[in-house]
Amino acid sequence: MLRGYEMDKTSKRLQKQNERDRRIEAMYRQHPEIKEIDDAIAANGHALLRAATGLAAETLMAGLQARQSLLLTQQRHLLLQAGLDLSIYEVSWDCPLCQDRGYVLPGQKCRCALRESAAEQLLHSGLAPLQLTQTFDNFSLEWYQEPQKYERILHTAQKFAQQVAQGTYAGNLMLYGAIGTGKTHLCSAIANHVLAAGGSVMYMKASRLFARLRSQMYGDNEGQREEDPMETLLQSDLLILDDLGTEKRTEFVEEQLFTLIDERIIRRKPWVISTNFSVDKLLNHYDERLTDRILGEAQRLRFDDVSIRRQKIQNSEGN
Ligand SMILES: [Zn+2]
Structure with a gap:
């Protein structure tokens, strides 16, 4: 095919x-x-x-x-x-960037090829159906007791998503703070913005990501290992790793996590990490080599406003 x-x-x-x-x-x-x-x-x-x-x-x-x-x-x-x-x-290419090759460098898909398969991208993005409805527009500042602070966070996330969508290197983001403070909503909004612009996004809960890497790398079915799962994760325009810290800790996980973060930094491919951990907890939990990369390379957005109103909304939604 x-x-x-x-x-x-x-x-x-x-x-x-x-x-x-x-x-x-x-x-x-x-x-x-x-x-x-x-x-x-x-x-x-x-x-x-x-x-x-x-x-x-x-x-x-x-x-x-x-x-x-x-x-x-x-x-x-x-x-x-x-x-x-x-x-x-000049040849009138549909895409002057790749001259209709579909890739810019061998193995690296051009934006036009990614756009062509936008529907497919959405399917493979890993976003759950509910997350597809979570956008910047319905991220409500009314959830928070300090709306000004979250307005800044929202603005930073929007700017980041715009840059990724344009293919401009935007650095990386780390969203951290308590559960139920809107981190996943903002991650989804970033993902949806990039996807709508034809970019490729890999969204993964940390726990699922490592289970997937493990089963694909050490899976018993040789025939199913068609492509390097790590390479797929490295190539997407944006990687979103949600709920970092909820994964089962093993040497394999730490090694894969470091490779993923480090290699994407080297390739100037942005990532977003969200975690319920505080910076201190992150430092205690992971190897220094990894926390250096995460904390040193990401802009940190702190979600510390446990809004009663938001909890009420969530409860009423049965979430
Ligand atoms: Zn192209």
């Missing part, structure tokens, strides 16, 4: 390149003077290349360079007269 998709991409790319070639040929037929100048540019360009690799005298190089820029100016002038511009030489 993947192979078919790749072949489809390749033939579409060739088709677009042929389109460009035919477009240029048609222009040359209509404007032979442009063909003449383009041939001169190519010939002079070759002479320049030979001169540069052959350690030619500086005066010769300078002459060729001057001629090249003169030719290019003439070319632009002729194009202008013909009502054209340089874009005629």
Whole structure:
């Protein structure tokens, strides 16, 4: 299936390149003077290349360079007269970023490919149905006794989500504080914003994440291990690890957690961690190597307002 998709991409790319070639040929037929100048540019360009690799005298190089820029100016002038511009030489890619390859670097999907599979992304995001309804718009400051403080937190989270959605590196976030203070809602809102913009998101409860990694890595069914589960987690535009600290502690878990956080930092891929732990508890619970990475690389958003009103709302929702 993947192979078919790749072949489809390749033939579409060739088709677009042929389109460009035919477009240029048609222009040359209509404007032979442009063909003449383009041939001169190519010939002079070759002479320049030979001169540069052959350690030619500086005066010769300078002459060729001057001629090249003169030719290019003439070319632009002729194009202008013909009502054209340089874009005629370019393939009109649907996605100039990856030139319709679907990836930017081998194995790294382009944003266009991610957007194409937006519905699929949503399905694979790990968000529970209820979380799909949790957005920035319905994150209510009325839940809190100190709304101003949470307005700042909300603003920081929104800005973060916007940057991730735009593909700008936004650093990382750590949301921490007591249970039932709105951390998961804000995590979901960030995820939904990025997904809506066509980005890929992996949302995971810490406990589930490690169970999944373990079963996939050490699963008894060899045939099912098609792709490296860690690699999938490393590649998503955004990783959200909710409820850190609720997972069962083992050496394996700590090692995987460190690899995940550290490797994403190296790749400049943002993550959001939410935890019910205080900073002190986090420091006591985990290895220093890991807490250094988390605390050193994330902007911390503290949820310490245990709002009675919010608890009331939650209770009435049976949550
Ligand atoms: Zn692309």
